[in-house]
Amino acid sequence: MMAKINLQINGKKQTVDVDPNTPMLWVLRDHLNLVGTKYGCGIAQCGACTIHLGDVAVRSCQLPVSAVGDQAITTIEGLSVNGDHPVQQAWLEHDVAQCGYCQAGQIMNASALLKRTANPDDKEIESAMNGNICRCATYMRIKAAIKSAAQS
Amino acid sequence: MTQVKRTINRRAFLKVSALASGGMMLSFSWLAGCKPSTEETSRLPKEWFELSSYVKIGDNGVVTLMSPNPEFGQNVKTSLPMMLAEELDIDWKDVIVEQADFFPERFERQFTGGSLAMQMAWKPLRTAGATVRHMLIGAAAQAWQVPASEITTKSGVLYHKASGKEAGYGAMASQAAGLPVPEEVPLKKVSDFKIIGNSKKNVEGLNIVTGKPLFTLDYKREGMQIAMVAHPPAFGLKVKSVEDSAAKAMPGIKDVFIIKTLADDYERNGFDTTTFTEMVVVVGNTTWEVLNAKKALKVAWEKIADTTVVIAGRGGKQSVTIPAGLESTETHQTAMAEMAKKPGKVLRQDGDPKGAFKKAAKVIERTYSAPFLAHNAMEPVNCFAHVTAENAEIVGPIQAPEFIMQALSARLGMPREKIQIKLTRMGGGFGQRAYGHHLVEAATISQKLNAPVKLVYTREDDMTYGIYRPTYTATYKAALDDQNNLIAYQVKAGGIPESPLGFAQNRFPAGAVDNYLAEEWELNSNITIGAFRAPRSNFLGGAEQSFLDEVAELAGKDPIAFRLELLDRAKTKPVGEQNDYDPERYAGVLKLVRDKSNWEKGNSGAHRGVSAYFCHNTYVAEVVDLSMRENKPIVEKVFAAVDCGVVVNPDAATNMGEGGIIDGIGNALYGEMTFRGGVPQKKNFDTYRMIRHSEAPKAIEIHFVKSEADPTGLGEPLFPPIFGALANALYKATGKREYTQPFLQGNQPLV
Ligand code: FES
Numbered sequence: 046m047m048a049k050i051n052l053q054i055n056g057k058k059q060t061v062d063v064d065p066n067t068p069m070l071w072v073l074r075d076h077l078n079l080v081g082t083k084y085g086c087g088i089a090q091c092g093a094c095t096i097h098l099g100d101v102a103v104r105s106c107q108l109p110v111s112a113v114g115d116q117a118i119t120t121i122e123g124l125s126v127n128g129d130h131p132v133q134q135a136w137l138e139h140d141v142a143q144c145g146y147c148q149a150g151q152i153m154n155a156s157a158l159l160k161r162t163a164n165p166d167d168k169e170i171e172s173a174m175n176g177n178i179c180r181c182a183t184y185m186r187i188k189a190a191i192k193s194a195a196q197s
Numbered sequence: 198m199t200q201v202k203r204t205i206n207r208r209a210f211l212k213v214s215a216l217a218s219g220g221m222m223l224s225f226s227w228l229a230g231c232k233p234s235t236e237e238t239s240r241l242p243k244e245w246f247e248l249s250s251y252v253k254i255g256d257n258g259v260v261t262l263m264s265p266n267p268e269f270g271q272n273v274k275t276s277l278p279m280m281l282a283e284e285l286d287i288d289w290k291d292v293i294v295e296q297a298d299f300f301p302e303r304f305e306r307q308f309t310g311g312s313l314a315m316q317m318a319w320k321p322l323r324t325a326g327a328t329v330r331h332m333l334i335g336a337a338a339q340a341w342q343v344p345a346s347e348i349t350t351k352s353g354v355l356y357h358k359a360s361g362k363e364a365g366y367g368a369m370a371s372q373a374a375g376l377p378v379p380e381e382v383p384l385k386k387v388s389d390f391k392i393i394g395n396s397k398k399n400v401e402g403l404n405i406v407t408g409k410p411l412f413t414l415d416y417k418r419e420g421m422q423i424a425m426v427a428h429p430p431a432f433g434l435k436v437k438s439v440e441d442s443a444a445k446a447m448p449g450i451k452d453v454f455i456i457k458t459l460a461d462d463y464e465r466n467g468f469d470t471t472t473f474t475e476m477v478v479v480v481g482n483t484t485w486e487v488l489n490a491k492k493a494l495k496v497a498w499e500k501i502a503d504t505t506v507v508i509a510g511r512g513g514k515q516s517v518t519i520p521a522g523l524e525s526t527e528t529h530q531t532a533m534a535e536m537a538k539k540p541g542k543v544l545r546q547d548g549d550p551k552g553a554f555k556k557a558a559k560v561i562e563r564t565y566s567a568p569f570l571a572h573n574a575m576e577p578v579n580c581f582a583h584v585t586a587e588n589a590e591i592v593g594p595i596q597a598p599e600f601i602m603q604a605l606s607a608r609l610g611m612p613r614e615k616i617q618i619k620l621t622r623m624g625g626g627f628g629q630r631a632y633g634h635h636l637v638e639a640a641t642i643s644q645k646l647n648a649p650v651k652l653v654y655t656r657e658d659d660m661t662y663g664i665y666r667p668t669y670t671a672t673y674k675a676a677l678d679d680q681n682n683l684i685a686y687q688v689k690a691g692g693i694p695e696s697p698l699g700f701a702q703n704r705f706p707a708g709a710v711d712n713y714l715a716e717e718w719e720l721n722s723n724i725t726i727g728a729f730r731a732p733r734s735n736f737l738g739g740a741e742q743s744f745l746d747e748v749a750e751l752a753g754k755d756p757i758a759f760r761l762e763l764l765d766r767a768k769t770k771p772v773g774e775q776n777d778y779d780p781e782r783y784a785g786v787l788k789l790v791r792d793k794s795n796w797e798k799g800n801s802g803a804h805r806g807v808s809a810y811f812c813h814n815t816y817v818a819e820v821v822d823l824s825m826r827e828n829k830p831i832v833e834k835v836f837a838a839v840d841c842g843v844v845v846n847p848d849a850a851t852n853m854g855e856g857g858i859i860d861g862i863g864n865a866l867y868g869e870m871t872f873r874g875g876v877p878q879k880k881n882f883d884t885y886r887m888i889r890h891s892e893a894p895k896a897i898e899i900h901f902v903k904s905e906a907d908p909t910g911l912g913e914p915l916f917p918p919i920f921g922a923l924a925n926a927l928y929k930a931t932g933k934r935e936y937t938q939p940f941l942q943g944n945q946p947l948v
């Protein structure tokens with residue numbers, strides 16, 4: 046049932062001994078103590094669990110640890126050393142957060158968007174971000190922050 | 198000033214010393230894996246001096262301010278300390294903010310709800326800051342042998358001009374801590390404020406964007422078990438038995454058992470709302486293992502009988518029946534329609550409504566309804582508890598810690614002094630987290646296991662647990678004379694299981710109409726309800742403001758001019774004495790939104806709707822500009838005018854306002870929980886439609902009325918009127934009035 050799986054997370058090699066079906070979300074949270082990645086729905090509907098697999102934003106609640114292979118994983122904790130990634134900085138500048146619970150997922154999704162589209166327009170931002178629910182509804186500021194980050 | 202004068206009792210003292218080893222001093226140290234950065238560490242003083250429950254000053258002049266209220270995104274952790282810092286006269290950069298534990302002997306009103314934090318803290322927190330400043334002045338006066346009246350302060354430094362002496366607060370803190378607490382201190386004038394009124398960034402900003410463990414769900418403790426519950430799948434069911442052998446045999450699983458949280462004869466308080474007092478619990482090592490074992494449970498459920506519980510709520514002690522039955526939305530609607538036809542309980546009557554309707558030139562009657570709503574805070578219900586024979590430690594997302602102490606104490610068989618609740622940042626609350634059933638559940642499980650445990654609800658457990666916003670309906674009727682003056686107005690409203698009207702019968706347009714009648718009714722249910730952002734107003738605001746729009750149209754009047762006319766009447770010749778609003782401030786926000794939105798010129802490109810509402814002590818008027826694309830409404834812009842007195846932290850206030858507006862648009866268009874055979878028909882975000890990025894307005898402008906009045910809250914007041922402004926704009930766009938929420942029913946989820 047259990048298997049030793051090697052992972053490359055935030056630039057560090059990690060080995061976990063888990064059921065290979067375990068979603069990355071719970072491997073990160075329960076086994077690696079990387080709790081910045083959040084649980085919101087568990088069914089790919091809210092985006093709170095967004096991480097990067099390579100350069101691509103994925104829902105970690107839907108990603109079995111066995112499917113990761115040798116692709117590098119980045120979580121909110123590894124996006125930058127001191128919170129100085131342009132997207133994080135833009136989030137601070139616009140003081141985006143209310144409760145803050147969804148924001149790691151929003152930031153991970155936004156930073157992946159900017160990697161593939163350096164200067165997204167409103168439509169592109171909306172369609173890329175539509176899978177990330179913010180229950181506090183900080184959508185105005187998220188959009189403004191993404192635009193600022195694109196400028197920097 | 199009471200909080201600084203109060204002598205700290207022995208229990209308080211013990212708690213302080215117990216915590217002084219670290220927890221109390223450094224908020225960032227107690228959550229697992231959250232170590233202070235070197236920058237943070239380098240700022241820390243060698244020694245702290247506590248000058249009040251709210252203020253500690255380090256020997257190096259760094260100041261720790263305690264934020265007493267639970268934080269769930271309304272930004273009190275920044276704006277309450279701003280009040281302390283203002284009167285203390287320190288630089289904001291020298292401040293460290295710490296979340297206070299629940300500690301009623303040291304802090305007042307540790308409650309989040311009712312948009313009351315700013316209002317209730319305004320005098321006490323400023324007084325606490327000013328008191329400490331005066332103690333520091335007293336210490337300097339002693340040290341320098343000069344009169345206290347000659348000492349001034351600026352940015353954390355004490356000055357004596359004549360002698361040229363100066364000292365930082367840190368240098369005087371030790372001496373000041375030993376001085377008597379002054380009985381009375383003057384407070385600054387609004388015009389002298391330096392911190393209040395100047396936007397300060399969220400003190401947790403960096404921790405949030407770097408994914409630090411701030412929430413209960415992130416909490417860890419050595420030896421901690423994970424617990425999940427299986428609660429009945431329907432209202433009206435309870436646990437009969439459980440077949441757990443398969444689950445127990447699964448990897449990582451420690452135990453499966455049934456808990457009972459509240460005894461049948463336990464006398465509940467108003468916040469002890471508990472949908473299911475019995476649940477099946479699965480305990481194991483990791484979330485994934487427990488989640489899987491939970492799926493392997495075979496639970497037999499049985500129907501409940503009519504059950505009576507005693508609740509000592511706002512209206513005194515009452516016996517309340519929880520009726521048996523498996524309810525459905527269809528039967529709710531039929532029953533509500535029938536109740537709406539019968540006379541209700543009269544809450545207020547002015548003049549002779551009956552007579553006025555008889556002689557009216559025009560009469561209009563409309564009925565509005567809205568469904569149950571689930572809160573859906575992004576952080577699902579969860580709680581950490583460690584209960585031993587000696588004491589109980591609870592870390593949990595809770596808006597009203599004070600009100601769950603009774604249930605915890607009764608269930609654990611422990612006096613309150615032995616129960617400690619630590620307040621974490623909540624991943625949203627919206628009223629749901631005022632009810633602490635999850636604290637009692639976690640504590641019950643931990644006590645049984647004799648181990649630290651974290652209870653975790655799945656999204657489905659959370660969404661189907663209840664404590665919903667009730668379903669409501671209201672019928673409004675208005676009469677116009679042949680001059681198109683409003684001569685009579687009546688409202689009859691009810692809901693399951695509560696009426697929305699109980700507190701609102703004295704609101705506008707009561708006081709502006711000679712003949713007025715407000716009636717209510719309610720129907721019992723076993724579906725539990727609770728506060729939901731702007732309770733009751735969240736329905737009434739939209740319904741009443743849609744109706745007034747239609748009345749204005751019937752009268753051939755501009756909707757803003759029509760309201761202003763009524764408000765003028767309420768000001769110059771008010772009807773009745775109980776009217777609970779200030780017509781001038783009400784009119785003020787309408788005029789401000791009229792001017793800012795350029796209402797009179799109109800916006801040719803957009804369909805516009807307006808509304809105004811007063812609740813939770815704040816006045817709000819809103820204009821919505823809509824366009825239609827492929828038959829779908831696009832909210833182009835929202836203008837809001839707000840009168841909440843002094844705006845303590847303007848940018849954060851704007852953020853809160855934007856949130857309320859977008860949340861309102863989302864719930865008006867999509868929000869809905871339905872039932873069949875007692876089963877909630879939506880369990881997760883694939884079917885429960887939440888507003889998303891692409892549906893948010895393209896722009897929002899929030900304008901605050903300049904005011905020196907004491908501040909009032911913002912978490913709720915911008916939410917109710919948006920339902921009305923949106924409905925009125927939709928009418929302009931489609932020619933169809935909206936009477937039933939959600940306005941866009943049956944739309945498929947986006948992703
Ligand atoms: S938790 Fe993965 S998308 Fe919601």
Ligand code: FES
Pocket residue numbers: 142143144145146147148178179180181182183270575624625
């Ligand atoms: S900030 Fe609360 S859910 Fe987004």
